Amino acid sequence: MKPVKPTRGQLERQLSQSIQAFYREQLGHQPSKVTCQLFDTKIAIILEDSVTPTEQILNKEGQRELAQQVRSSLDEATRPPLKKLIEEVIGTKILDLLCDATVDTGRTGIIAILADTPDTRPSEKLSKVEPGA
Amino acid sequence: MNANSHHFRQLQTVLFRELKQLYKQQLNQELSQITCRVFEKSLVILLEGTITQPERILAEHQNTNLVKKVRESLDRIIQPQIKNIVENVMPFKVVDILSDTTIENNCTGAIVIFELENYSENVAKLNKTQRQKLGADDGVTPALDPSINKA
Numbered sequence: 001m002k003p004v005k006p007t008r009g010q011l012e013r014q015l016s017q018s019i020q021a022f023y024r025e026q027l028g029h030q031p032s033k034v035t036c037q038l039f040d041t042k043i044a045i046i047l048e049d050s051v052t053p054t055e056q057i058l059n060k061e062g063q064r065e066l067a068q069q070v071r072s073s074l075d076e077a078t079r080p081p082l083k084k085l086i087e088e089v090i091g092t093k094i095l096d097l098l099c100d101a102t103v104d105t106g107r108t109g110i111i112a113i114l115a116d117t118p119d120t121r122p123s124e125k126l127s128k129v130e131p132g133a
Numbered sequence: 134m135n136a137n138s139h140h141f142r143q144l145q146t147v148l149f150r151e152l153k154q155l156y157k158q159q160l161n162q163e164l165s166q167i168t169c170r171v172f173e174k175s176l177v178i179l180l181e182g183t184i185t186q187p188e189r190i191l192a193e194h195q196n197t198n199l200v201k202k203v204r205e206s207l208d209r210i211i212q213p214q215i216k217n218i219v220e221n222v223m224p225f226k227v228v229d230i231l232s233d234t235t236i237e238n239n240c241t242g243a244i245v246i247f248e249l250e251n252y253s254e255n256v257a258k259l260n261k262t263q264r265q266k267l268g269a270d271d272g273v274t275p276a277l278d279p280s281i282n283k284a
Contacts, residue, residue, distance in 0.1 A: 037172050044170070044177045044244060072205075098233035098242035109231030109244035111177060 007123040012036040015089045019045065022085050026078055027052055031108070041117055043086070045110040051103050059103045067103045075099045075108070082110075090118040144222060145169060151218045152180065159211065160185050176219065176245040183234055183241040192236050204234050208241070219245050 006014065016034040024030040032049040051059075051071065058067035083097050096113040149167045156162045165182030184192075184204075191200040216230045225247040232243035 037170075037177075039170050039177075042170075042177070042179070044172070044175070046175060046244060046246070096235050096238045096240055098235060098240070100231035100233040100244075102229055102231060105229045107229050107231065107246065109246075111179065111233075111242035111244065113179075113238075113240070113242075 005119055005121040008038055008118075008120045009123055011090060011118060011120055012038055015043070015045075015086065018085055018089050019047070019082070022082060023047070023050065023078075026081070027074065029053070038090075038118065038120075041114040043090070043110075043112040043114065045108075045112070047108040047110070049106045050101060050108040051106040055103055056106070064103065071101045071103055075101060083112075086112055090114070092116045092118050141171070148218065148222045151222060152178070152215065155211070155214055155218060156180070156183065159214070160207070174247050174249050176223070176247065178215070178243045178245065180241040180243070182239055184236055184239045188236065200236055204236060208232055208234055212243075215243060216245070223247075225249065 013036075015036045019036070020030055020034045029050075029052040031047040033047070035046045037044045051067075052074075055067045055070050058064075058070065079097060079099060082099075083094050086097075087094055093115040094112050095115050096111075098111040098113075099108065101108040148169065152167055153164050156164050162185050163182065164180055166179075167181070168179040170177045185207075188200050188203055191203065212230055212232055215232070216227045219225075219230075220227050227245055228248045229246040230243060231246075232241060234241040
């Protein structure tokens with residue numbers, strides 16, 4: 001029996017959960033919210049509260065530059081395993097992975113450029129039945 | 134195509150023109166392609182052809198650390214200007230902007246996060262020039278359109 005392809009929404013949700021778990025495992029800090037938007041051959045990912053307490057305290061105590069530097073280095077270090085994880089979840093190669101974070105807002109933004117459009121099936125929307133129809 | 138998506142396309146045209154001008158004026162760099170997509174509370178922009186000739190030469194001569202440093206600085210300088218352009222063109226307040234560039238792929242990506250709480254008020258507050266830019270003078274509110282566009 002052929003495995004059922006996920007819908008775009010299911011794939012986005014699965015990716016969000018995997019990314020949330022990835023950051024918990026890698027940095028010991030779980031972002032409060034991860035949003036994934038798949039469009040054509042691209043994925044836009046937004047992570048809320050992605051900055052660790054270490055960076056937060058540095059930033060709060062006037063070491064903003066250092067906090068931002070730590071964040072850039074963490075993004076650089078987590079980039080290869082994150083790329084691998086996204087590729088595994090969506091089943092498509094990534095050509096480019098762009099990543100940036102702001103320590104002030106704790107937000108991280110990631111854009112993945114894919115080699116192909118992920119294989120998904122159309123979502124089954126319930127059709128509206130008019131009363132009396 | 135409905136009126137709202139028509140307005141959105143007009144708005145995108147202005148956005149693309151301003152972004153191209155920014156790179157031309159600041160870095161004498163011609164962007165080869167701009168792609169953007171609007172979601173519920175964010176705008177994703179992809180700019181292709183952002184790497185300048187000096188950076189390319191540095192990269193070719195293995196000055197990897199220096200070229201990375203230069204690009205990071207350029208992105209930090211350009212970022213607030215992209216924010217200004219988006220805020221001038223679109224009726225939203227920008228609360229965050231995240232951007233990154235890969236030198237090998239000659240591509241910059243930016244995610245702009247909007248504050249959508251005062252959307253209707255913001256549209257109402259647009260000055261005449263902005264409304265003319267958006268083609269919003271006939272009272273139709275520019276809306277978010279999920280279509281993708283390239284320049």
